[in-house]
Amino acid sequence: xxxxxxxxxxxxxxxxxxxxxxxxxxxxxxxxxxxxxxxxxxxxxxxxxxxxxxxxxxxxxxxxxxxxxxxxxxxxxxxxxxxxxxxxxxxxxxxxxxxxxxxxxxxxxxxxxxxxxxxxxxxxxxxxxxxxxxxxxxxxxxxxxxxxxxxxxxxxxxxxxxxxxxxxxxxxxxxxxxxxxxxxxxxxxxxxxxxxxx
Numbered sequence: 001x002x003x004x005x006x007x008x009x010x011x012x013x014x015x016x017x018x019x020x021x022x023x024x025x026x027x028x029x030x031x032x033x034x035x036x037x038x039x040x041x042x043x044x045x046x047x048x049x050x051x052x053x054x055x056x057x058x059x060x061x062x063x064x065x066x067x068x069x070x071x072x073x074x075x076x077x078x079x080x081x082x083x084x085x086x087x088x089x090x091x092x093x094x095x096x097x098x099x100x101x102x103x104x105x106x107x108x109x110x111x112x113x114x115x116x117x118x119x120x121x122x123x124x125x126x127x128x129x130x131x132x133x134x135x136x137x138x139x140x141x142x143x144x145x146x147x148x149x150x151x152x153x154x155x156x157x158x159x160x161x162x163x164x165x166x167x168x169x170x171x172x173x174x175x176x177x178x179x180x181x182x183x184x185x186x187x188x189x190x191x192x193x194x195x196x197x198x
Contacts, residue, residue, distance in 0.1 A: 004063035007070030009036040048082030058089040066090040096158030097138040104130035107192040114184040130173040133188025143193040
């Protein structure tokens with residue numbers, strides 16, 4: 001396997017490089033200032049804060065897998081923005097948002113508040129906690145695109161049933177009984193992704 005380890009000279013990255021090379025993988029590793037010492041590894045200088053440089057390296061290496069281990073304490077541009085650059089450069093495979101894959105997304109704040117409320121007040125038992133709306137992954141993508149001012153017409157749609165991806169298509173959780181126990185309102189995706197909704 002052709003493997004690209006971003007941040008290969010760091011603590012985790014060096015171990016990934018060592019194990020990858022020992023397993024016989026074709027390893028390319030990046031470093032910000034100086035390369036590591038693993039034998040048989042191609043080293044490339046890279047500043048993950050520069051998106052164009054990340055894209056160029058991924059295009060040149062054409063790895064089967066990319067592992068991002070780049071990290072710098074208290075450096076948001078390296079640790080977060082850099083990780084986004086790596087993810088965007090590595091995630092170039094074509095895909096679709098499934099129109100027949102249905103879930104009940106819940107806002108993380110609602111979920112955390114509801115779980116703490118249930119834990120503190122009981123009664124004991126199994127509870128379903130999910131959003132009020134059943135939406136397809138495609139519809140969720142449309143909601144996010146509209147919220148963020150992106151062109152929803154650019155989102156590719158397809159059917160999961162035609163893709164061969166295993167697992168259930170429709171996973172709706174009936175949370176009516178749980179909602180009756182809660183003060184917290186479990187908003188659905190249509191409500192929490194549309195700032196115009198009351």
